[in-house]
Structure formats: structure tokens, C-alpha cells
Amino acid sequence: MTAALTIDGIGVAFAGFKAVDGVSLVIEEGELRVLLGANGAGKTTLMDLVSGRTRATEGHVFLYDREITNRDEHQIARAGLGRKFQIPSVFKELSVRANLEVASCRNPHVFANLRFGFSRAQRRRVDEVLALIDLGDTADQPAANLSHGQTQWLELGMLIVQDPKVLLLDEPTAGMTQAETHKTAEIIKSLRGQHSIIVVEHDMAFVREIAERITVLHLGRVLAEGDLASIETNEDVRRAYLGAAAGHG
Amino acid sequence: MLEIIFIGLSVGSILLLVALGLAITYGAMGVINMAHGEMVMLGAYTTVMAGIWLHLGFLASIPLAFVVTALVGLAIERVVVRRLYGRLLDTLLATWGIAILLQQAVRLEFGLSFFGKHIRGLGPGLQNVTVPPALTGAIMVGGEDVNVYRLFIIGVTAALTALTWFIMYRTDIGIQVRAIMRNPRMAAACGVNVQRINALTFAYGSGLAGIAGVMMSGFKTVFPDMGTSMVVDGFLVVVVGGVGSLLGAVFSAGLLGQVDGSVASLTNDVLARAVVFGLVILIIVIRPTGLFSFKGR
């Protein structure tokens, strides 16, 4: 097996507070990893560090053999790492199809894009993804008209069009109905094998549906790693996360 | 040296006088009110008109100008600004339209000049205001001649700044304004009547501009376009200081005033303004959020 994403001892401190403190993770090619952790455990910050939003003060990140530590966001994205945000962000004034077309531009340079239309291969890819995320009927409507769930799928679709090596999905089911959550799980499962995926999630039903391996973060450190059963029976995790979750409920 | 510092202080206090109202409307409400300069203009004209028609003295015009401009501000908020919350650039453009309207209203004497009727004190011409003799002349401070009227402006600015600080940080209304500043939706959820507070804030900010207008009328000629350059200066002060920061506005008005004053004494007024603009661009580029800023929403 080859490692698709290697996070090696990464960390960052905000005004002395270590939000992520020396986290190491290895995601194998084609693996689907779920990241768990209570609020403030450092999940989103970890995503920020990997995707270039936040600069790391220590450690390294590799995408396959290539070091991407502290590169600009667009460089990391071009290297093959796609990220979906917690609050879905799409281009509201553009049509659903145009949203995907923007993502399908292979060459990021402005002068390379001074041309009209898209190649047949690109259009086919956009159609495929439209079918996958089930937005074929609304392809020509502005993205602003989509429901919350559909918007999430569209953003997911934009990443899929790009065919990234590694996908970071930050709470892809946030705010979704049960049916929508289920469908999202289907989409993510269909990507398994072709992409290496990290999913940050709170919804345990969803996690049970998709999870193979789980990593639990707590206070900026890796608390435990293993399959679903071992995590659910892990005493540390119970105390740190499930206990906290019970406290919420 | 002392003289230059004093001139800077005096320029800075005028800047702050104009910027104070903007700091509140922009900071608290996220509204770029391009008609703010016209509020200053209306304040100045209120002084002119009060002198001609009501035989009110200069000092008595201060509360009157506050009331007049606050009411105009209230009307603008009710009719236009209220519909545009959250659309920052649109408010900028709409209030620009209002600014032109107000200028033309004064210049055309509310349209009466079409019918050959003229109101003394209005119209396209220049107006002047007489300042009470007690506020003219100079006194000796520390071996230097100091212009009394400039001293008066510094005093009024300090008093208004203190009053604004008191309202913002020591009253119930102030805490509601600050809540809206940070997060209007949350404030509304906590029972703050956001619409009412916004209207009051806007009226207060406009009223402050009106007082600034009275002060201006004491040492500048009064004419319909006088507000245009002031609103720009005011914004630069607010943006450099950091949106929503009263302390920032005070500090940046002081800074820009000193720079303007000292460059002007070395070269000329035009270059001094150019240097101030350059400095402002530099500061915004280096610190887009301003010198004193908090993370708001």
C-alpha cells in the first residue's frame, strides 16, 4: 500500500494555545478515514493546516511523495487535494452546470482559460457528476435556488469533477435530513477506492454507515485510532468524547 | 515646534469631529453614509439660517443644528438606509445619491429658485457666520500665540468624544449598540430592538455631524458642496482607526492631523493632503482592518 496523505507531527499555536499539537496521520491510497472529536478537538484546524488555510508552525504534510506543507491554498488544491467546507460554498449566481464547469478547468492559468466552451471530455465528466449527485434536472438553474442538501452535494460534485487524489470533507451532512444524509453516505461510499477520503463528522449514525478506520482527536492530539468496534469500546474515547457528547444531550 | 503640534492637534480635532459620527454609523451599523458630509453642510447652514431668521447666536445654534441634522438623519435611515442593511456598497451608492439631493436642495433653495423666490441664507453662493468675540483672537499659551477658536474646537471635540464614549460604554443604549456591532442577529435574538437602535444610532451620528457643521461655519465659508471632501477625510480616519473602534478613530484622527499639520507647515496644504492620502493607503494595505480592530461580524 502507498500512503496518499502523510501528516507528520503537524501543529499550530494561536496566541500560545496549541489548537493542534503534533498530530501524525497516514491515509492509505483509497482509504476512507473518519475524524472524530468533540468541539474544539482541533478537527477543522487540522483540515485548515492540511489545505493551506492556516500555516503550520511545526511538522510536515505530504501528498504522496510531494511535500505540501504551508503552500498556498490553490497550489495544494492543484497538487490533488480537494476540500469541502462545513458551511457549503458554491457560486450562487452561476448555474449548477457552470459551477461544475468552473471546477472542471484543468489548467488554472488565466491566459490558458481565455477560450470559449469546454472539451467533449470535460462535458462528459460534468454530466457524469451531475448524475452522481442527482442534480441533472436542475443543471441550468442558478445554484442559489438549490436546497441546503443539494448545495452540499453540488459542492461535493465540484470536488469530484476535479478528480483529486485526496478529499477532505468537513461535516458533509451538517443540516441534512435523514434521507439526505443517507444519500450523501451513498455518494461518499461510491467514491471509496478511487479517492482517499477524510471525513470529519459528528453524526454517529452516518459514521457507522461509512466508517472503516476512525481517528479520534482530543485537545489537539490523536487520542485513538482503529476500526469502529475498537473505537466504540475504547475507554479513553468514552471518557473524552462520548462522555462529552452525553453531557451535551 | 509647539506651534506645529498645536496646528496638528487642531486639524486632528476637526477630522475627529467629522469622523466621530461616521465611526458610529459605519462601525455599529455597517453603513457607509456618503451623505455624512452633507450633514455637516446642513449643520453649517442651520447656523447661517438661525442667525438670519431666528437671530440666534452661534452657541445657541449648536443644539439646534444637532436636532435638525439628527431629524434629517432619522428620515434618511427610515426611508433609504433601512432597506439596504447588509448591502454595504449599495448603501454607499444610495447615500451618495442622497448627498447630491441635499446639496441641490440647498443650492436651489428647495426648488423655490425656479419660481424666482429666494430664501436668504440658501442658494449657490457663499455664506459666512459671525463668531462671538469671546471666541476670536489669540491667547498666549506657553509662550506661543494660540488661536482661541481652534482651542474651542479642540474642547468641543473632546467633550463630544467623551459624551459618545459615555453613551457607548456606560448606558443601556450603548450596550445594545455594541451588541449590534458584534452580531446584529444575536442581538435581535436577545431582545434588542435592532431597528429602533439603528435608527437612533444613525440619528445621533448625523447630529454629531451637524455640530461639526456649526464648528466649521465658524472658520470656513459655508457653501453647498462643502461636505464632499469632509466625508472622504472622515472615512479615511475611521478606516485607518479600525472600524467600530472609538479609540482607533481618536488615535487615527490625531495621527493624520499631525501628519497633515507638519507636512503643511513644511511644504503646502495640497502636498500635505497628498501625503495623508498616501499614508492612509499604506496603512490600509498593511493593516486592512485598521490600527485598532476587533474581530466582528
Next chain:
Amino acid sequence: MTIQRRLDYLCYAIFIVAILLVPLLLGDFWINRMSKFLVYGMLGVAVSLCWGYAGILNLGQGLFFGAGAYMLAMSLKLLSNTSMQQGSDTPVPDFMLWNAQPGAPTELCCINHGSWLWLPFQSQWFGILMGILLPVTLALILGLIVFRKRIAGVFVSIITLALVLLVRLVLIDAQPLTNGFNGLTDLGTLTILGYQFDAYGLGTYYLIAVSLALVLIGARMLVETRAGLILQAIRDDQNRVRYLGFDVPVYQLFFFTVSAGIAGYAGMLYVVAAEFASPTFMDLAYSITMVVWAAVGGRASLLGACIGAILINIVAATVSETQSFMEAWKAVIGLVFVLVVLYLPRGLAGLASDIGERIEARAAARAATGSQAAAMVAASRRAP
């Protein structure tokens, strides 16, 4: 191609034919006026490209317009008779001689500090070249700093506003070089391949009309490219575009610079039609007025913004025959502007497209029977 887009292209075609035919109906005086208004139309295109498509509200568009205008005006000034009658072999601007120190040399190289900057402008082509190059370079430098620092929204507006006022003051302060407040007047005539572009002639009108047509078509083509699509995506959500792997500042910079180039070109054309260049081009009011035109016409429509600029000016010129009417017109503009922002945020172009859609839907309803069928047709119209 959708019907909507076909109608859109039809409007472009009608507009271009219209501006080419208009001189048949007008006398010399109005031809000159229309020449200027078409230049304003070009400014509308520049503003719409920058504001409507890139989402950058540049309140200093006058900087680029003025830069273009001054560059050409400097060349034309040296071509003017007024620069020739000074007893020197080479032309020297008359105001420089008026302002010269007693006993100063009367040669352009050294009449005052900095007058040598005028030397290359003895060639008209240098002025023309700089008329594009200077605004583009300014935009590149400004954009590079602003967009790399991820400065956005109102802060860009304030920086551009402060910059145009800064340049205006420097221009006024450099009175010996620029003639200060008075600007450059008494200009010579632009001559290309032996043809003289007289401000009141048809030649100038067609130079401007054809330029506008080309700029309009070019800008439209630009926003139809993939890059244009990406630009609109950036306007909607910068961050998302960044995380899709695009270098956002480069795109913003590109379109900002193109917009500046158009404004600079417009500035040059304005000098040809108006025969002067003045610091008023860099007044705050001038730059905001351009934005007003674009907003009234429709910021998100290149053609709409262009027509908005032309229409407002035609109406203004028609009603403002007397001074007091002109002042009243300003008040009307203020009012119109408030109303447009409040009730027509997409401007006249938005209104036109809404009306077009409604007519289309009604026609479809008449063709089909029953309201449900009509809705289906209306829906299928949206499909490619």
C-alpha cells in the same frame, strides 16, 4: 444557444448598428456631443467589467481615465500651434513659458525641473502608447498589492478612492509641469496616416463609435470565456475558487487591468473629442458618477452599463440648456440613483431582461393551452 442569449446578442447588434447610423440624423454640434457620450459608454463598459463581473467596486476609475487622457493630451499639446509660436525650434507648452522663472532657458529639456519628462511626447505615438501603458501599469501595480494582500470589498473602494484623490493633488501641485487646475487646453489635432481627427467631424465620431463597438464585443467575448466564468465564480465565492486550485489574485488582476486599459483608452478618445484634459477627471464626483451610470444601466450587463451612461448624458444634455435646469437635473440624478439602488438593483438591463422573460412566458402561455402546460414550456425554455 438559449433564446435569452440570442436576444442578448441581438441587442448588441442593434446597438452597434444604431451608433453607426446615428450621425445621419445629427448636426455637427450633436455629433461632437454624441462622440463624448459614446466615450462615457465605454467607461460604463469598464466599470461593469470591474464591478459587475469581478465584484471590485473601483471608486478611482477616473485615475485610469485621467492617465490615458493626460498622456495623449501631452502629445497633442506639443502639436498645438500655441506651443509653436514661442521662438524656439522645438515646441514648448505655452503655460510653461508663462510660468517660467525669469531668465530660464526656453527649451523643453530644461525650462523647469522635470520639463524633460515632456520630451518623448513630441512623438504623437509615444503619447498614444503611454495612454494605454500608463493606466495598465498603474492598475498592475495597484492590483498586485491589493489582491495579493486579499484586500476586498469596501477597502478596495477606499484605497482606489484615496489613490485617485492623491494623484489629483499631485497633478495640481505640479503646476509648472501640468498646468495645475487649468489642465491642458488648446490642443493640436490627432493625425493618423495623414487624416486629421477634427473634434466636430465625422471621422472622430466613427473613430470612437468603432472603438466602442470593438471594446464592447471584446469585453463580452472576454466574459464568455472560461476565464470570465471563473471570474464570476470569484465574485460569488473567492475562497471556493481558491480551494479549487485557481490563483484568485491573478484573475482579479487580469480583469482589473483590462478594465483600466479600457478606461485609459476612453480617456484618450475623450481628449480627441473634447480637446482638453483636466484634473476634474480625477475628482471624486467624476469617478462616482461613472459608477452611477453603470448602476442605472445595470452593473452586471456590459451593454446595459454602456447604454446607461449614454442615455443619462443624452437626457442631461437635453434638459440642461440653462444653468438652473442643469442644477435641477443633478438633483434628479441623485434621486434616480437612490431609487435605482432601492428598487432596480440590476438597473435598466435587469428591468429589460425581466420584461423580456415575461413577454416570452406570456407568448408561451398563449401557444400552449392551460396554465400547467405554459409552466412546462417555460421550464423547458431554460434547457439548452
